[in-house]
Each structure stands twice: as C-alpha cells, then as structure tokens.
Amino acid sequence: MNSFTYVRARNQAEALSSLKDAKFSLPVFKGGGLDLVDHMKEGLIAPDALIDVRGVRGEGDLAGNGPDAVEMKGEVIRFPAAMTLAQAANSAVLRKFAPVVAMTAGSAATPAVRNVATVAGNLLQRPRCWYYRNSQFNCLKKGGSTCFAVEGENAYHAIFSTGSSPGPCHIVHPSNLAPALMVCDAVVHTVGNADRKEIPIGKLFHGPEKGVTSEHTLEAGELITHITMKARPVSGFYAIKEKQSFDWPLVFACVAIEMAGERIGKAEVVAGAVAPVPWALPAVAAALKGVDPKDERALTEACALAGKGAKPMRDNGYKVGLLSVAVKRAVMKAAGVAIAGEEGR
Ligand SMILES: Cc1cc2nc3c(=O)[nH]c(=O)nc-3n(C[C@H](O)[C@H](O)[C@H](O)COP(=O)(O)OP(=O)(O)OC[C@H]3O[C@@H](n4cnc5c(N)ncnc54)[C@H](O)[C@@H]3O)c2cc1C
Numbered sequence: 392m393n394s395f396t397y398v399r400a401r402n403q404a405e406a407l408s409s410l411k412d413a414k415f416s417l418p419v420f421k422g423g424g425l426d427l428v429d430h431m432k433e434g435l436i437a438p439d440a441l442i443d444v445r446g447v448r449g450e451g452d453l454a455g456n457g458p459d460a461v462e463m464k465g466e467v468i469r470f471p472a473a474m475t476l477a478q479a480a481n482s483a484v485l486r487k488f489a490p491v492v493a494m495t496a497g498s499a500a501t502p503a504v505r506n507v508a509t510v511a512g513n514l515l516q517r518p519r520c521w522y523y524r525n526s527q528f529n530c531l532k533k534g535g536s537t538c539f540a541v542e543g544e545n546a547y548h549a550i551f552s553t554g555s556s557p558g559p560c561h562i563v564h565p566s567n568l569a570p571a572l573m574v575c576d577a578v579v580h581t582v583g584n585a586d587r588k589e590i591p592i593g594k595l596f597h598g599p600e601k602g603v604t605s606e607h608t609l610e611a612g613e614l615i616t617h618i619t620m621k622a623r624p625v626s627g628f629y630a631i632k633e634k635q636s637f638d639w640p641l642v643f644a645c646v647a648i649e650m651a652g653e654r655i656g657k658a659e660v661v662a663g664a665v666a667p668v669p670w671a672l673p674a675v676a677a678a679l680k681g682v683d684p685k686d687e688r689a690l691t692e693a694c695a696l697a698g699k700g701a702k703p704m705r706d707n708g709y710k711v712g713l714l715s716v717a718v719k720r721a722v723m724k725a726a727g728v729a730i731a732g733e734e735g736r
C-alpha cells in the first residue's frame with residue numbers, strides 16, 4: 392500500500408476544498424473506510440489523500456451521532472450520510488416508521504462492521520465479484536477485455552440484467568441498504584455538483600451497459616450529505632444467506648405495503664443480490680394487491696412471479712427459487728405474519 396495523507400474534514404467546505412487541493416493527485420472521500428481500505432490493500436486503488444467525511448457539519452448536515460441521528464418531520468424521515476449501520480439498526484424512529492431500513496442495516500455484515508460502516512459508504516461500496524476483488528484478474532470492470540465470470544465461477548452473480556442482453560458485467564449490487572431505501576422512495580442529497588443537489592435513490596445506480604467501470608452516477612467530488620425518505624411503517628426485509636453473519640446474502644427482498652383492511656392495498660418490492668442494481672419487482676407488487684398476507688397459497692402464487700425474466704448463469708439458477716421465498720417472507724415480516732420455524736427470530 393502506498394503512503395497517503397489523512398485529512399479530517401470538519402465541514403462540507405473543508406471536505407470539498409481538500410478534494411480539490413492541487414497537492415493531491417488522487418484524493419478520495421472516506422466514510423468508515425472499510426471498503427476503501429480493502430481496495431487499497433488489494434492494490435485496486437492507490438489514493439494519495441483520504442478525506443474523512445464523518446465529521447462533516449454545516450448547513451443542511453445532521454449530527455451523524457448521538458443516540459438517534461434520525462429526524463422525522465411529518466411523513467419525511469431524514470438522516471446523515473455518516474450515520475453508521477448500527478445507528479440505523481438501533482434507531483427508534485426507523486424501527487417504528489421504516490422497519491425495513493432498520494432490519495436491513497441490522498442484518499448486514501457483523502456488529503464490528505456495522506459500528507464503523509456509514510450509510511453513504513454502504514451505498515457506494517464496490518461489488519464483491521471475486522474476479523474484480525482479485526488484482527490478478529484484469530476483468531472488464533478494471534479496464535480489461537473479459538468478464539471472467541461468464542466462463543468461470545458464477546454462483547454468486549446476477550440472474551437479471553439491466554441491458555437488453557445479459558452482461559457485459561454480471562455483478563450483483565452489494566449494498567443491503569439500497570433496496571430498503573428504494574421501497575421508502577429515498578432521495579440522496581449531495582453537495583459539490585452545481586447542477587444538482589438531489590438524486591432519487593433509483594437514479595443513484597446504473598447498470599454495466601451504461602458504463603462498466605462504475606456502478607453509480609455521482610461525479611468525482613460529489614459528496615453525499617444526507618438522505619430523506621418517506622415513512623413506511625408496514626415494511627419488512629428477508630435475506631437468505633449461507634451463514635447468518637460475516638457474509639452478504641445470496642438473495643434478499645425489501646417490501647413496503649399499505650394494507651386495505653385484511654388485504655394488501657399497495658406494495659413496493661425491491662430485491663437485492665440478483666442484479667447489477669437494486670432490482671424492482673413491479674409484477675410481484677401488482678400481483679400482491681388484494682392478497683391477504685395470511686393466505687399462504689395466494690401469497691406464494693403472487694411471489695412466484697419474482698423470478699420472471701431471470702436469465703441465470705451456469706451456477707446460479709438456485710437464486711430464482713430462493714428469490715420467491717425471500718419476497719414471500721419479507722411480505723410476511725412486514726405484515727407481522729409468523730414464519731414457520733422462525734418463531735422468535
Ligand atoms: C465481513 C463483511 C461482511 C459484510 N457484509 C455486508 C452485507 O451483508 N451487506 C452489506 O450491504 N454490506 C456488507 N459489507 C460491506 C460493508 O457494509 C461496507 O464495506 C461498508 O458499508 C462501507 O461503508 P464505509 O463507511 O466503510 O465506506 P468507505 O469504505 O469509507 O467508502 C466506500 C465508498 O464510498 C465513498 N464515500 C464514503 N462516504 C461518502 C460520502 N459521504 N459521499 C460520497 N462518497 C462517499 C468512498 O469514497 C468510497 O468510494 C460487509 C463487509 C465486511 C467486511
């Protein structure tokens with residue numbers, strides 16, 4: 392790892408000016424530093440300045456620490472980009488008014504990681520594809536000419552593609568939080584780009600057909616300050632994992648519903664770990680309308696649509712079936728219906 396300068400920015404102005412400082416040739420923002428330092432250790436990136444943005448304060452910023460960094464005004468929830476996943480998981484406001492976000496944050500990684508990882512860093516973390524993460528493989532995402540996952544080990548890769556044909560890169564989006572924020576209609580607030588200050592969460596990410604070497608639409612020097620989103624008190628998350636801690640999910644689903652009496656009046660469903668971006672499932676959302684979440688047969692039928700359009704690779708066809716189960720259980724979690732065998736979990 393090369394040497395670098397560490398800058399602790401105290402406010403937005405310091406963060407932005409440090410990034411433009413001519414004495415640095417490759418300065419980068421740093422949240423908790425978990426993904427960034429992993430990249431540096433693997434030799435995938437060699438910044439000469441890390442601008443720590445966890446202390447950024449100022450107009451439009453929230454504190455980012457304290458027992459509950461989350462504010463709620465009317466139906467709008469607001470929290471700082473530097474809030475940790477642990478704070479999100481434990482926030483009384485999120486647990487009550489957007490449980491899908493608290494559950495999703497609380498299920499990511501390990502307690503040690505959650506205590507350090509920030510919301511912005513989680514959204515912007517790079518993919519987990521093992522060819523990408525290994526400096527020995529110069530794949531398409533790193534400017535090479537091949538996607539090694541096509542002929543290689545692709546058990547954890549995408550089953551849906553964002554372009555008209557699968558590829559060119561088959562990553563799954565790594566963030567747990569992104570699909571949860573999508574079902575809450577979140578907006579990402581930024582500084583550092585004169586032309587825009589707000590990005591709807593769905594527009595923060597792009598598929599590989601729109602640029603294979605990056606996953607998000609932020610420009611260099613654009614700093615995420617905070618997130619706003621709508622309250623979704625009836626919402627839930629379900630992940631299927633090989634192991635319950637220290638691992639990313641095989642598939643997961645985030646669901647927000649509005650009940651009309653005993654039945655679902657409206658639903659939003661977004662899946663994770665199945666596509667290069669958080670993957671909205673509008674057909675499932677439409678099929679859920681009118682379903683009583685306690686009616687297991689009707690629920691299973693609606694959620695079976697989750698895998699429609701999937702084009703699995705050689706080793707990841709198992710994700711198609713798992714996805715329907717994850718969506719069904721996320722709806723049950725949201726609606727407070729017990730899942731057999733998971734009482735007390
Ligand atoms: C063992 C393990 C298991 C894990 N399991 C999961 C899991 O199940 N689900 C999951 O979602 N994640 C998981 N992770 C990943 C972890 O959650 C991320 O690495 C972490 O959230 C990154 O956050 P950070 O604050 O450390 O980001 P950093 O590493 O500091 O930054 C990541 C990127 O975001 C940029 N950045 C940071 N803050 C800002 C900002 N305010 N504005 C603009 N750019 C910014 C940085 O420049 C960098 O490019 C796991 C990690 C480990 C080690």
Ligand code: SF4
Pocket residue numbers: 518520521522523530531532533537538539540541548559560561562
């Ligand atoms: S899936 Fe993407 S990141 Fe992985 S090897 Fe292929 S091009 Fe590289």
